[in-house]
Amino acid sequence: MILHSHNIGLIFSGKGDLRLMEEFVRSLGHCSRALDINDITLPDWKEISIIITDEESGWRHGETLVRIKKCSDVFTALLVAVRKKNAISRWLEFGFDDVLPMPFTKAELRARLTTFLRIREQSYELKERSDAMLKALVESSSDHIFMLDRDGTFVTSNNKMTSFFPDSYHNADNVVGRPLHEIYPPDLASALESMLKEVLISKKPVTREYAVAETAYATWHQYTLYPILLGAEVTAVGGICRDVTPLKEAQERAYSSLKEKDALLRELYHRTKNNMQVIIGMLYLQRQAVSDESVSNVFREVENKIAAMALVHQRLYQTKDLSRIDLKEYVGDLLSLLVRTYNKGIQSISTEVEGESILISIETAIPCGLLLNELISNAFKHAFRERQKGVIKIGILKLEKGIIEIIVTDDGAGFPEGFDLRRSCSSGLQTVVSLVEHQLQGTIEMSSGAGSRFRITFRDE
Structure with missing residues (x-):
């Protein structure tokens, strides 16, 4: 049962058909409204429950009417009155809801209007219920x-x-x-x-x-x-x-806390480096008091090991990222330190660092620095005993899957034929193998000929 009167929109090209349809609609208790498709505005369509058009207007304005129907919040039926009954399926495919074959009686019109108005009222109730739930959700x-x-x-x-x-x-x-x-x-x-x-x-x-x-x-x-x-x-x-005030305040507190921790960590690196420098100074003074050259060399090697670690902390203190340092820059610093230590007198050994800048963590940098210190120191001490000039090169490269490769070469005397790195009596080389395989979880390969070549690979997690 239809609960109240509805507005029925009419679009007819013939005035006679329009007047007849208006009389039919009014006699059934509804309001008729002649629509001009060129002047109609969106709010007006909300007041129309059903639109009825004739064939000529339907073909002319069908696309617009179907589009307006689809955009309606509540179901709006679209009917067309036709004289050609064989065209019914085409109108339904076009998007119209029903076809009124002309001529039709009031009873037939009443039946069609009743069906579609009931659907509209049900649609309106569903929309009101949905709107109420949505409003409750939005308001909550x-x-x-x-x-x-x-x-x-x-x-x-x-x-x-x-x-x-x-x-x-x-x-x-x-x-x-x-x-x-x-x-x-x-x-x-x-x-x-x-x-x-x-x-x-x-x-x-x-x-x-x-x-x-x-x-x-x-x-x-x-x-x-x-x-x-x-x-x-x-x-x-x-x-x-x-x-988002609480979130902003929490971010500000976190930022302040991070800055404070940043300052504390920098201070820790700075003090660690300074403490190591104090130890190096004490070892230097002790070395100066020793007359035995072999003992003096032991002190020097220990000084260089500590200096290699101190350089890591110095780099960390100077970098923005307090957890990683640039490996190439660090190797350059280490080389400069060792050149000052060993490259004295008439002997002139040049050094080169090639490769790309790679950031590594402190956990990787310290063992890396210690093993490079051993290899470079060993080259300075033993590779060029019979020569006044030589070259030590260090190549740094990042391979696939995050693997880092370091190659240390010199053009010195090299190692004896059949030399086995892992069976060497040299404590320095044993230390290098241990640092690579156990601390860095990497690999080391050695070859010798016109000089020596060490290839070290590892992954920095």
Whole structure:
């Protein structure tokens, strides 16, 4: 049973047919409304329950009518009155809901209207129920949720605006129909208008955060504007405002804490390096008091080992990243240290570092520095005994799957034929193998001929 009178829209090309249809509709207790497809506006369609057109108007304006029908929030039936009964299937395929073969009686018209009006009323009830649930959901949110038209005027809003602007008199009732600049502080309104333009152009959501000082204390609001599309056209823009002040304050506390830890860690690296320098100084003074050259050399080697570790802490102290250092730069520093130690007198050994900048962790840098110290020191001491000149080269390369390769070569005397690195009596070379295989979990290969060549590979986790 139809509970109330409905507006029936009529689009007929012939005035006679239009008058006859108007009489039929009114006699059935409904209001008839002659529609001009060229003047009709979207709000007017919400008042129309059923649209009836004749064949000529249907073919002429069918696409527009079907599009308007699909955009309606509530079911709106689209009927066509035809004289050619064999064309019924074509109208249904076109998007019309039913076909009225002419001529028809009032009883036939009543039956059709009753069926489609009942569907519309059921659709309206479902929409009201859905709207009520959606409104309850939106109103229960702690965020300010709203919708703007393309000009930046409020179309709808929940009741949370006063939560963000306690001193404001604006609420859900009096913001609707008003533009942004009448609701928000000037700077914020200007920023939101820029966001609106960006959404209209890009057709994508935009999120920004703004500090608002209009309340009793400064707060941070996060605004998200997103397009509401009808086909490819942005018809409106939805908005969500969220109070992110607690998050900002937590971020600020975390940042302050991080800065404090950063300063403490730098101080720790600095003091560690200084303490190592003190130890190196004490070993140097002790070495100066020793007359036995072999004992003096032992002191020097220990000094260089400690200096190699101290260089790591110095690099960490100087870098922005307190957990990683540049391997190439570190090797350059280490080479400079060892050149000052061994390259004295008439002997002139040149050094070269080739390769790319690779960041490695402190856990990798210290054993890497110790083994390079051993290999380079060994080259300085033994590779060029019978020569005044020579070259020590270090190549650094990052291979696939994060593997780092270091190649240490010299053009010195090399090793005896059949020399086995792992069976060497040299404690220095044994230390190198142990550092590579156990601490770095890597591999080491040695070859000798016109000089010596060590290839070391490892992964820096």
